[in-house]
Amino acid sequence: MTPEILSLARYLASSRAEFTLSEMNLYLSRKYDEKELYESLKPHLYDLSLFCDARYKCTKLANQPLPADESIIRELEGMFKTPRLPARVEKLVESYIERSCGKDWHTGRKADLIRENIVKQKEEYWKGKSQYPRIRIISYLLYHFPVYFCQYQYLLLDLLRSGLLTTKMSILDAGAGPGTITLSTIDFLRKLLEVYSKKNIDVKLSIKIGAVEQEAENINCYKELASSYLSDLKLDNANITMAEPVSAPLETVKLPEDYDLIVFSNVLAEMDMPPEQRADVVERVASASKNPTIIIIEPADLVNSTALRVTQHALIRKGFNIFSPCTLIWGIGCTGGNCWSFEEPGSIQVPGFMKKIARTGEPYRYINTDMKFSSVILRRDGITKHAYRAKGKFARLANLKKHVGKRVNVAVSVMSGNLGDEKTFVFKVCDATTSVPCYAVLPAYHMNDNNKAIFDAGYGGIIEISGTLIRENRAFSSYNLLITRNTAVRIVN
Template identity: 80%
Template sequence: MTPEILSLAKYLASSRAEFTLSEMNLYLSRKYEEKELYKILKPHFYDLDLVCDAHFKCIKLVKQPLPADESVLRELEGLFKTPRLPARIEKLVESYIEHSCGKDWHTGETAREIRENIVKQKEEYWGGKSQYPKIRIISYLLYHFPVYFCQYQYLLLDLFRSGLLTTKMSILDVGSGPGTITLSTVDFLQKLLGIYSKKNIDVKLNIKIDTIEQAQENINCYNELTSSYLSNETDNASITITEPFHAPAGAAKPQEDADLIVFSNVLAEMSIPPVERADAVERIASGSKNLTIVIIEPADLVNSTALRVTQRALVKKGFNIFSPCTLIWGIGCSGGNCWSFEEPGNIQVPDFMKKIARTEESYRYINTDMKFTSVILRKDSQVKHAYRAKGKFVRLANLKKHVGKRVNIVASVMSGNLGDEKTFVFKVCDATTSLPCYAVLPSYHMNDANRSLLEAGYGDIVEIFGTLIRENKAFSSYNLLITRNTAARHAN
């Protein structure tokens, strides 16, 4: 890189709304091909605020929220209705497996070894610790990667709806593993750009993705998958993926001016108590002002409740919960022991998963169930639902006084249906109590007045009028019986 090229690009980027790379030759001491200039400047596009297209026309980018009008949103939501790995990613993962383990990886001794690792990895992972020597990354790609890739796009959709995704973004993927979050983000943004272009909405993107990862073999896999994926340039987008920072997250320095930091299935792997994990998050986040933090963990009891402990420790440090929890009465969440997760459904089985599952007990190698616990945090008091309760409702913390009576309550729906088709059961929470509360709707009581309970999404707020309170002493919990005389309505 000659300093002359960079300083000229800086000058042009600061003084013009657009220019072509060939124009640079008017001012340089020697002539360069446009392609050469593009290659030299590409790693600097993010800092220069430039997006350069296939014709080498460079445009100065203004940072603003990505337009999320109704028609764009509907189309984007439509794309995620049948969640699956995109064909290109599926192919990429399968070729990685093939060249790591040979073309016949899904038969014979290699397949046996991989299957053994998948089972072992599941056991260790739920136990909260995991090592990734060599074949482990293959097992991870085959078993965990597809679901984690797809479920993250649900959270991205939420960030997009709320205006938290912008045209210029610095993203940090902590504990990146093989690149699940990085690849999922790029795929999401490319789909979005496709929709903009179809609708003739002129949007350009300038994205930089940094990573912190402690395992070298995962870094190797990350580098290979992301560089192959990005080898096709995307028009209207400059996407820079930097070399992963090889270190434990606890030792990483604060990330400067990040817009989005993602901890996906990594905090539970840190061998420190959940409260102390908040220190690592806070330190990494301390260099960024206008930041969104996304933390995702598995939905099982141990990891899910641990995330809520970390979340509360982060709130004490000055972060606010954007979603899924709403402080309905304006007071901080007192709920310890909170087990709440979302279940957006199943993904389609990728071909490579089908191949490794062609054996006895194939169900052991099929993983399609999206089920996760997450929190989105901000520091500027922005929240997804700004709802506040007014006097006509009973706080869940006060239910003891109302057992056997009909009362009005307002709460967030904090689970999918935990019951069955005969009796719908939803965990509900208003952030005033740590005792679990469940709205219980027998199907024979369902009618137009109370049906909206079923239609509420995870974290949505419902006002419930005339619910009968029952105490479940055996489980130290309360049931809020919804009968045909109970009305429920959305409140966010």
């Protein structure tokens, strides 16, 4: 593209509310097709704050929160009731596998090797060289990718609800792997635009997505999947551009860009350093961003989940604040120690390619559909998902020792799904005052209209529990807050 085109576009963008690309020919030294002009300007539209539609009419794009009223959220929630990979993504992943391993990837010796690798990767001891060059990323696509793709969209939905997704956003996929987060973000925006269009809400989006990844193999996969997905999608109301992925370790990468959203999905745990030190990496990556939203996602197992809270706490000491899931109910922060908390939004539908690799005597070893993850969303501007603060009449969980055997009132966040069974429902609860684990325990025969709201609070939701009986569980060094038929539970966020 000639500098003439860009400088004219910059001038028109700053001096007109709208213009057509054909108009540009009036001022240029030679004539161009509109399409030609569009293609050369496309990578610059984000920086120019311009949106050019299918008829090549360009308008100024104001950055504002994406509409998210009740009916929009309800519609999206409906779409998430049966989480699954979109058909197009499923097809792209399967073609990628076919191109890498051949059409017969799911039969015979090749399938055995992939299965072996899935099991090894699952157990986190995959080492050495595989027979097929791309097998490592292949087993990741087959086993981990679908769940990670789907679970991330629940966090985006949360950001949308809270007004943290806007019409103009620069997003960084940090430790991108095959592009799980990039593809999932694009799919989420596609669904959202579908809802807007159904409701005749005119919203235009300008999105720029960058990525950092240290493995060349993964970058190749990322580029192939993400660019094919994007070029196939016809999104009339969105200009989504992808920057060339940066091939570097996150510890040393140079990122001068100001990002609005930075996502570390299942990457920090792979870093060979203590959890506190991972906070330095996050801080460095975000250092050029004015006010980013940072999402960190980790597996839900004890080691990775508790490590995330340690990293999270180190970030708080560096000046970040938790947007979600934790609420400082008494206005004071926890220590970040000994906290095992994760959410479980349900199961995804089994993608076709997963079914194919699972056609063995032990299919369950290759089927991965449970969404179960630990996450934190951080900001630097003090914004939190819930502003609730407890006052007066509630006991702090840090003081439960002196209330053992008595009934008290507490205000707590629900920090798990049901950890018990159908006879006894158990929820982890927290008010950020103690690192001693506390559980709300509701025997099914005590459940009634007065206390069943605990099921509707949702992960991170805040409830007031009135008249809960405190018991100490010495064997587990924890407290149980017994909810009986005389206990009231009220959602307060």
